[in-house]
Amino acid sequence: MSENQQVLIDSLPQGKLEASHYKLASxxxxxxxxxxxxxxxxxxxxxxxxxxxxxxxxxxxxxPQTGIVMNGTGVGEVVxxxxxxxxxxxxxxxxxxxxxxxxxxxxxxTVIPEGHDPVHYLGPLGVNGLTAYFGLLEVGRPQxxxxxxxxxxxxxxxxxxxxxARIKGNHVVGVxxxxxxxxxxxxxxGFDAAVNYHDDxxxxxxxxxxxxxxxVYFDNTGGMILGAALFRMNLYGRIACCGVVSQxxxxxxxxGPKGVPGLLVNKRLTMRxxxxxDFAEQYARAREALHGWLESGExxxxxxxxxxLAAAPEGFVDLLAGGNVGTRVVRL
Numbered sequence: 001m002s003e004n005q006q007v008l009i010d011s012l013p014q015g016k017l018e019a020s021h022y023k024l025a026s027x028x029x030x031x032x033x034x035x036x037x038x039x040x041x042x043x044x045x046x047x048x049x050x051x052x053x054x055x056x057x058x059x060x061x062x063x064p065q066t067g068i069v070m071n072g073t074g075v076g077e078v079v080x081x082x083x084x085x086x087x088x089x090x091x092x093x094x095x096x097x098x099x100x101x102x103x104x105x106x107x108x109x110t111v112i113p114e115g116h117d118p119v120h121y122l123g124p125l126g127v128n129g130l131t132a133y134f135g136l137l138e139v140g141r142p143q144x145x146x147x148x149x150x151x152x153x154x155x156x157x158x159x160x161x162x163x164x165a166r167i168k169g170n171h172v173v174g175v176x177x178x179x180x181x182x183x184x185x186x187x188x189x190g191f192d193a194a195v196n197y198h199d200d201x202x203x204x205x206x207x208x209x210x211x212x213x214x215x216v217y218f219d220n221t222g223g224m225i226l227g228a229a230l231f232r233m234n235l236y237g238r239i240a241c242c243g244v245v246s247q248x249x250x251x252x253x254x255x256g257p258k259g260v261p262g263l264l265v266n267k268r269l270t271m272r273x274x275x276x277x278d279f280a281e282q283y284a285r286a287r288e289a290l291h292g293w294l295e296s297g298e299x300x301x302x303x304x305x306x307x308x309l310a311a312a313p314e315g316f317v318d319l320l321a322g323g324n325v326g327t328r329v330v331r332l
Contacts, residue, residue, distance in 0.1 A: 004029050006069050007098035007312050012054060017320060019313035021054075022070065030103040037081040037104055041096045043305075044074030045122040046316050046328040047156060049243055069097040070312075073127055075118040076102075086111060093121040098312050100332060116291070123327040124160055124290050124301045127276060131242060132160035133286045134279040136218055137168075139240040139272050144169035146215035149232070151197075151225045154181040154302075156327040157242060159189060161218045163299050166190045170216075173209045175225055177322045184325065189300060203228055218242060227257030233267055241273040302326025 003026045010023040032038045050071060054064050074096030081088050083106040093110040096102045112118050116125070123129060135157075142148050148165040152158040153174025162185065165172045174185045174194040182194035193209035195202060206228055213234035219226050222244030233239070264271060279286070293299035303326050306315040312330045319328050 152220035
């Protein structure tokens with residue numbers, strides 16, 4: 001094969017993202033240089049956080065640009081290598097972007113151990129699982145018996161957060177966008193309660209689901225769900241701010257929630273934002289724990305898949321509308 005198929009950012013959205021903001025393109029097949037490998041992508045993840053990069057609201061992602069490959073994390077097979085430690089045939093995790101082939105420097109690829117499912121490195125053993133692990137355990141710091149609330153609880157990070165909280169002996173309450181997702185969280189993943197934020201009685205339902213208040217809130221959404229959580233927090237509660245999906249796909253974001261800073265002061269709350277990269281030196285330890293829970297069956301990995309590069313833009317639009325359950329993966 002002499003060409004590399006790619007999905008490029010064709011234009012920057014001013015309001016909601018549309019599939020037409022992307023275009024399929026072909027480029028010459030890349031060739032690895034010194035200390036580089038050529039990776040054939042087998043799958044990549046679509047994540048809500050990359051929408052913030054298109055807004056320019058994620059400073060770590062740099063300024064949004066057009067005419068470049070859409071960024072993303074993928075898994076693939078090394079098909080050419082100039083690095084002894086990353087041999088041809090190895091399965092790797094890498095910042096592949098939305099494309100069929102990519103050249104990667106040795107230092108940015110993670111060799112996936114034999115016997116591990118590579119797709120798990122897009123979910124529980126990758127960015128999503130590590131974000132859930134460190135955000136909950138290092139930022140939220142739940143103690144056994146406490147109540148943990150998580151928003152976007154059926155999403156790529158949230159469904160893992162809730163399960164880790166359950167494993168650690170917490171009372172787990174999820175917030176998501178449909179009754180079907182609420183039922184799945186309780187029947188399949190062991191959440192103690194789940195509340196549909198689209199329900200007209202959301203605040204009353206949340207109060208009923210958290211009779212003892214909330215000790216740790218893992219916030220993936222911001223907006224009105226964060227506002228509702230603030231009023232349910234217990235004294236000395238902790239809020240781990242992971243993402244603000246309610247603000248990503250719009251040019252008119254909601255104002256900040258009422259009660260800040262008053263509720264933070266009166267309830268002596270800790271509200272801390274974090275990025276996964278803050279914990280880079282601890283990835284191996286976290287993956288060992290997460291893999292152990294997967295092997296024992298205590299942790300379930302949920303994925304929904306779309307097929308082919310051409311399906312990625314529509315898959316992203318659908319994800320931002322809440323259409324996914326677990327990690328959304330594009331298979332090539």
